Amino acid sequence: MPQLHIVLRNCGVIDPTRIDTYIKRDGFQALNKARGMKPEQVIEEIKASNLRGRGGAGFPCGLKWELAKNSPGDEKYLICNADEGEVGTFKDRYILESDPFSLVEGISIAGYAIGARCGYIYLRAEYHHLLGSLLAVIEQARSAGHLDGFDIHVQEGAGAYICGEESALMESIEGKRGEVRYRPPFPPTKGLWGKPTVINNVETLMNIPPIMLNGAGWFKKIGTERSKGTKVFSVSGDVDKPGVYELELGSTLRELVEDLAGARNIKAIQVGGATGRIVPFSMINTPLSFETILGAGAITVFDESRDILEIVCKTLEFLAEESCGKCAPCREGTTALVEILNTIRNGGGRRGDIVDIEELSRAMMLSSLCGLGQGAPNPVVDTLQYFRADYESRLATKEGVK
Amino acid sequence: MVERRIGAPIPDRPPDSHNLLFLLGKAQSRFGYLPENLLCDISNSLGIALGDVYGVATFYSFFSVQEQGRHVIRICKSLPCFIKKSQHIINVVEDATGVKLGTTSPNARFSIQLVNCIGECDKAPTMMIDGRVYVDLTPHKISRILKDYE
Ligand SMILES: Cc1cc2nc3c(=O)[nH]c(=O)nc-3n(C[C@H](O)[C@H](O)[C@H](O)COP(=O)(O)O)c2cc1C
Ligand code: SF4
C-alpha cells in the first residue's frame, strides 16, 4: 500500500516560513469554518470522526475535549505536547520543521472548541533549534489576524523524558520538577494551574484541520474499525531508508519496514519505543493499529546481527535513568531489571533469574503510577516470549559451574 | 516573548518572571551553568526554599550546577544511535578533544555528556553541540565540526 498523506499533506509542499504558501493550500479555512460553528458542534464533529490520540495512549480526542469543555470554570488551557522524548521517535520534529502552520491552526481550533484563551506548546529542549521558526510562525498567524486574541505560548523543556507524560508535563510548565501527579483528578477536570486542561500530541492536532474541512464522514472511511485515519511513523535502525512515513492505519509492518523502508534479514522490530512492544520477524504481517501494536509510531528495526539481550538491556537502562522516582515499583524495579539483565547478558545469570524478572515485571505493571513503570517490563516480557532461547543459551554456559 | 494586540483579552497565563523553570533556563543559557549565589537569589526573589530550587535545578539534564566548558557536547547514546556505532563516535570525540566523558577540559573549552535520543534517529549517529544538532556523524566529520568551536 502506498503512503497516504493527510497529516503530512503540506510537508515539502509549502514553505514553512511563509504563511502565504500555507494560505494557498486552504490554510486557516478549517479554523474559519470552526468559528462559524458552535464549540459544541466542533466537538461533535471530532467525536464523530473517532480520532484517537497519537501520543501513544489512543484516548478518543473529541471525548477529552468534551470533558474539558463541560468542566466548570471560564479559565481553561490547551497544551500541545511537543516533548517527543520516546526513543526512536522524530515525526513531531519533522512536522514542526515542515508544516508548523497546520499545527497552529489545529491548536486554535482545539482552543476554540474547549473554551481556552491560552494555548501552550511544550517544546523539548533538544528541539531548541526549532524555537525561532515556531515563534515566527505564530507571529505571522497572529498579525494576519487568524488567532483572534487566542494566545499561543511556547514553553521549553529542559531535558527530561518523563515530561512527555501529561501530568509531569504540567508540573514542568508550572516551573517544578517533572514528577507525575496522582490521578484522579484528570487534566480535563483539574490540569494546568488547577484549571481544566486538554493535552494533545502534535500529530493529533495536525489531524484537526483536515477533519474540519472534509468532515468526519470522510475521515471515518480511512483506517480500521477502531483506528481511523492515518499514522505517521518514525522508522530507524537496520533499514535502507530510515525516515518519516504516513500510512493508513491497518497497514502491515511489512508494508512499512520492508516495502517502504527497505529492511532485510529482520530479526526483531521494536514498535512504540522503550515502553513499546518487541516483535519477531514472524509477526511481520501484523497490521499497525490501536487494537494491535502502535504506540506513538516509533519503529526500530534490528537485523539478524543484533543481540536481543543487548537491545533489552539498553532499553531498560534508558527507562531506569528516566524514571522520575516518585513511586517505588518503577524506581527500584527498573534498576533491579537492569542489574539482573546485565548479569544474564554477561553470562553470569542463574535459572532463577528468569523467574525473578518475570515476577518483578508483573508487579511493576500492576503497581506503577504511570505509563513508564507500567510499560517498562514490556521489552522484557516480549523478548522472554519470542526470544527465550537467547536468554537460556546465556544461562546454559554457566550451568556446570553452579 | 510574544506581543499582544491591544484590546485582546487578558491572558490567563501567569507571567514567566514568576516561573522557576523559566528563570533557571535563562540563567543556564546565559552563564552556561547555575552558580550557587544565583540559585540563592532566585530562591529569595520567588520565595521558594533553596532546597526546592536545587531540586528543580538538578532534575533536568540540560541544567548543570557545576561549571561547564564553553561548549557542551551531547552525544546520543540511545538504541537507534547505539546500533549505528555511537560508541565509536564517543571514542573519536574523546580523542579529538582530549576530554573524558562527563568531564570538562582544563582550558574549559569542552564538556562532554552522553544523552538520550535527541529525535534525529533517522540520521544516526548524532550529537548536539550547545544548541546545534549534528547528524550522520563519521570520524572524519567530527574533527571538522570541532574546529568551529573555540
Ligand atoms: C513516560 C511517558 C512519556 C510520554 N511522552 C509523550 C511525548 O513525548 N509526547 C506525547 O505526545 N505524549 C507522550 N506521552 C503520552 C501523554 O501522557 C499523553 O497521553 C498524550 O500527550 C495525550 O495526547 P493525545 O491524546 O493527543 O495522544 C507519554 C506518556 C508517558 C507515560
Ligand atoms: S512509574 Fe516511574 S516514571 Fe511513573 S511516576 Fe512512578 S517512578 Fe515516576
Ligand code: FES
Ligand atoms: S537514538 Fe540517537 S537521535 Fe534518536
